[in-house]
Amino acid sequence: MTSPRLATPVVRLRSASFGYAERVVVTGVDLTVDAGEVIAVLGPNGSGKSTIVKGILGLAQLTSGTVELFGEAADELSDRTRLGYVPQRHTLSAAIKATVEEIVAIGRVPHHPVWAPWRQYRRSERRVIRDAIDVVGLGSQRTHDVATLSGGQQRRVLIARALASSPELFLLDEPTAGVDVGNQQVLADVLARLVASGATMIIVTHELAALRDIVTRAVVVRDGGITYDGPPAALSDSDHAHDHHHHDDDLAPPPSHLPRQIPTTGSAR
Numbered sequence: 661m662t663s664p665r666l667a668t669p670v671v672r673l674r675s676a677s678f679g680y681a682e683r684v685v686v687t688g689v690d691l692t693v694d695a696g697e698v699i700a701v702l703g704p705n706g707s708g709k710s711t712i713v714k715g716i717l718g719l720a721q722l723t724s725g726t727v728e729l730f731g732e733a734a735d736e737l738s739d740r741t742r743l744g745y746v747p748q749r750h751t752l753s754a755a756i757k758a759t760v761e762e763i764v765a766i767g768r769v770p771h772h773p774v775w776a777p778w779r780q781y782r783r784s785e786r787r788v789i790r791d792a793i794d795v796v797g798l799g800s801q802r803t804h805d806v807a808t809l810s811g812g813q814q815r816r817v818l819i820a821r822a823l824a825s826s827p828e829l830f831l832l833d834e835p836t837a838g839v840d841v842g843n844q845q846v847l848a849d850v851l852a853r854l855v856a857s858g859a860t861m862i863i864v865t866h867e868l869a870a871l872r873d874i875v876t877r878a879v880v881v882r883d884g885g886i887t888y889d890g891p892p893a894a895l896s897d898s899d900h901a902h903d904h905h906h907h908d909d910d911l912a913p914p915p916s917h918l919p920r921q922i923p924t925t926g927s928a929r
């Protein structure tokens with residue numbers, strides 16, 4: 661935070677307010693995210709975390725202030741493939757009859773104005789897709805029907821889909837929700853690899869402990885505003901002690917021993 665900013669920020673919100681229809685949900689947010697930062701967005705249910713992410717993506721309405729992405733006004737960003745979004749509570753419907761690689765291939769569609777049937781995909785394209793599946797650890801399931809995968813594995817398919825589009829900025833809304841401790845670690849490792857390859861991330865989470873190795877900065881949202889922005893280690897339990905997990909219908913609830921809160925600051929970096 662003390663080093664001067666040499667490069668253009670990936671995201672810059674200035675006094676940004678976001679909402680839906682007539683209702684403003686988030687007000688006056690100032691947030692600058694530099695390349696390579698991994699931001700955890702924390703805070704109680706309904707505080708506006710997802711709305712900030714959606715606002716950055718243009719999926720929630722900007723009612724005042726400005727949003728810049730990669731140094732340009734967000735609504736003028738022509739190359740949307742620079743953004744990779746994994747929405748909240750999203751798994752794959754059992755109604756979808758598709759394999760893992762077919763779903764991940766959708767991530768490549770923005771790179772191709774005209775949809776090509778899977779068999780006609782160029783070799784290089786198929787390699788990108790294959791690599792994305794390998795990175796999330798689903799290599800041995802690439803031809804499996806997604807409906808046969810667990811909720812946590814489906815989350816990884818969606819991360820692979822976002823990854824396949826080779827984005828510079830990942831916006832992940834509760835990627836570890838409903839994922840057991842072991843698989844949270846798998847996910848954290850996947851994200852760590854993406855960070856090592858230069859990705860910037862904004863991650864909405866109630867499970868900072870699972871991501872502590874990669875998070876460089878924490879932002880706490882309360883009542884539609886940012887109340888903390890700084891090192892994750894400086895946060896005390898009470899900063900987001902009222903957080904609750906989602907218990908998604910399509911995901912098994914997390915085991916009761918799952919750590920719910922940020923650990924005490926002693927061992928955090």
Ligand SMILES: Nc1ncnc2c1ncn2[C@@H]1O[C@H](COP(=O)(O)OP(=O)(O)OP(=O)(O)O)[C@@H](O)[C@H]1O
Nearest residue numbers: 680683685703704705706707708709710711712748
């Ligand atoms: N599409 C929508 N239309 C109208 N209101 C919405 C919409 N999405 C969210 N809201 C409202 O905006 C407020 C903030 O919601 P948001 O999803 O941003 O919270 P959050 O901090 O991400 O919560 P959680 O931890 O539960 O995911 C809530 O009051 C919610 O009801």
